Amino acid sequence: MTALDLLATDGFDDYRLLDSGGGRKLERYGRFVIDRPEPQALWPQRLAPAVWAKADARFVAASDGEEGGRWQTPKPLPETWPLKYQGLTVHARLTPFRHIGLFPDQVGHWQWMTAALKASGIAKPRVLNLFAYTGMASLVASAAGAEVTHVDASKKAIEWAKENQAASHLDPAGIRWILDDCQKFVEREARRGRTYHGILLDPPKYGRGAKGEVWDLFEHLPALLQGCNAILGDDAQFLILTAYAMRASAIAMGQAAMAVIDRPGVWSHGELGVAEQGGGRIVPTSLYTRWSVR
Template sequence: MKNRDRRPMRSGPGGSSAGASRPGPRGGKDGAKGSAGKGREERPRSADKRPPRAEAEASSVRVAAESARALMIRTGEPPAERVPLILESPGAGDFHLIDSGEGLKLEQYGPYRIVRPEAQALWPKALPSHVWERADAIFTGDTDEDGMGRWRFPREALGETWPLSLLGIDFLGRFTSFRHVGVFPEQIAHWTWMKERVEEAGRPLKVLNLFGYTGVASLVAASAGAEVTHVDASKKAIGWARENQALSRLDRAPIRWICEDAMKFIQREERRGSRYDIILTDPPKFGRGPNGEVWQLFDHLPLMLDICRELLSPKAVGLVLTAYSIRASFYSIHELMRETMRGKGGIVESGELVIREAGLDGKTPGRALSTSLFSRWVPK
């Protein structure tokens, strides 16, 4: 966008970096998922004894002071809006949600039935107890989204990894200490949308996947014909993604695997004049970059979206934001997205991602389980 279309505003805490990984978290399996990955699963802990909040604030101020990138005040009309939009991800490939209730969910991942905590499953279980008791793996321990725990295998010991397939992509499931298994199936709705846009474009689209975790979204895009840049702060997450690439026989696909803090990466891409047709960003509420950069969702999200706007190509297809485990309405990220995209035209559609129960056979519709908030800008 030309400079006359935007005015600089003083830098704030949004100048911080930490492309936070979703935990080993939604980032690596061991807490290395620092910042640019999906810091939702495992977060590296600080080496010193300062309280996490105080440390995060000190780091945020320090990085903000060093940042030369100011948040822009956008002018022009905000995009049209479509709210609320509920995107339902059905079972696909080797996954479906069998049942939920009483703070738990029972899922099918390939050959395994898995029980994990789910705070939003407030209702009673629909299936009898003997079905739940036949689970192959049960996560126990801290019920916080980013809390550590352990897996219990009531029937027989299982290996750390096992093969899975989703939307034509083969990848490894893995029992991590932060309850996650290497894929977030609620994202099927976004991935299907992206796959269709890439296939119908008639030209190779460039896709940027920020906080990319184990690479399933990147592989879906690449298999459809896109040129993909995948960014995550966790070396182990990147290694896992490369394993998935080999399993999917996409070794020759045009994918750049970048292990770096997400905010640092996109600021450098902006200075380079790089452009992308689709940007997926799936940040954690808190995370750390490979060099200790701190990511705080509420502090840093405005600047991240602001830079992402600058990275959109003239014929961009969409900018997708997903937010997990935050105490906020989807309207908060909806209005932020509309402010960010002022003068850009198009439409901002926001709401929730949900997964519907499908029973033991994967074909019997049940209740819808809300998993996350999202906001998506698309051209009209």
């Protein structure tokens, strides 16, 4: 490994980063402007306080600085509202986890995956989306013609992802929904001899499987990558690993993946980020490593 890459997006019509600084970020999700904590925004805000004060929703962290906190909305917001990306629709909502159910920093991966699926020339490529949450990557792969397997341990998240599929008018048969622990599912697929052309993994640092199985990235990632390698077929096209909200380096993620996915092709490792409207500053969001056969 000799260099890291920066994949920063300017967003899209329904998502822009308007400003950042002072430990916060101001974003527009569709018709609403949202002010949220962003510990890495270690610089001054550019927009006037009066602009920030007009936000439609503001997340105020709990005083202990931990995960908790609550949303403040000067006027009530609808429970959900639509966000469009390339003809797909997801329902945004204010979650207790500070986000709204869409991770726009992933846009570079969505575009890259779409290009990789097209370049593969495979009529119905099989794509596995692990830790798939509200499913935007599943929708993008499905819209690109893939047969998608979407795995998440949360029933609620799968219901939300299904709503997004319906709102996007995608073929209901295009995505197989699996409520399971990702590690167990991958092991089972390997035993069944099933293979995939592309795999996405976006694991949290800690999580729980559908039956309470403990997921600890630092302990379990190498074995999960081994499992992914076992189910990437000889005609595999790509693997994308993203990691967020933890102390680690893209160098570590890249080397962990390269040690296992020992295949000819092209690697890129680095950081994802979102560029402020008007250019210049970037809010970093996560680490990634990705491999493609060409």
